[in-house]
Amino acid sequence: MTAEGRTPPDPQELIVVEGDVGEEDLEFPGYLLASVGTRGAIPGHKLEYQLRWTELNLYAVTDGTGRYVLQVVGRSIAYHRAGGPCNRGVEMRVKDIPEAVYHDLEACQQRNCKPEELGDLPVNTRVRVERNRSSADECPNVDGVVAALWKPRSRLISGLDELAKDLLTEAAIKDSAFLRVTRKRRVL
């Protein structure tokens, strides 16, 4: 155990966290400290919500600097009618959809969009396929993690506040440095 209560794993694994397209990927020795996601967490949500969800992954960097890496992943398995009202995703022919993605995709249920099932569409039909988005933030310390969690992002992520609190709570179980931000004490 270090002074901060962290237990570095042995051996130190090299981790690569993906940034968004065109952004940097971050490579470092470390381990996954906490991971939370919204998918399936809220029963009763409409299908629209289950087509997109957010994951937060927090890594501890084990090079002695006390840094962390926060990854925010916006996942989507939605596809839309090309030329439809949604105008989201990347347009491609059904036959060009990568195999790894094809079987996970679900039709958007917005009125006037609702494309047919992929298997029922002629292979040359164009659809718009949403992609996952990922950002990787280097955080100098615990406060840096908190700042990165609540910084304004280009896209609106619904439910991020609750998810961020869950992430910090989970991190505090393994890393007592996070207790300072999850528990607040008022002296009377």
Ligand SMILES: [Zn+2]
């Ligand atoms: Zn749509």
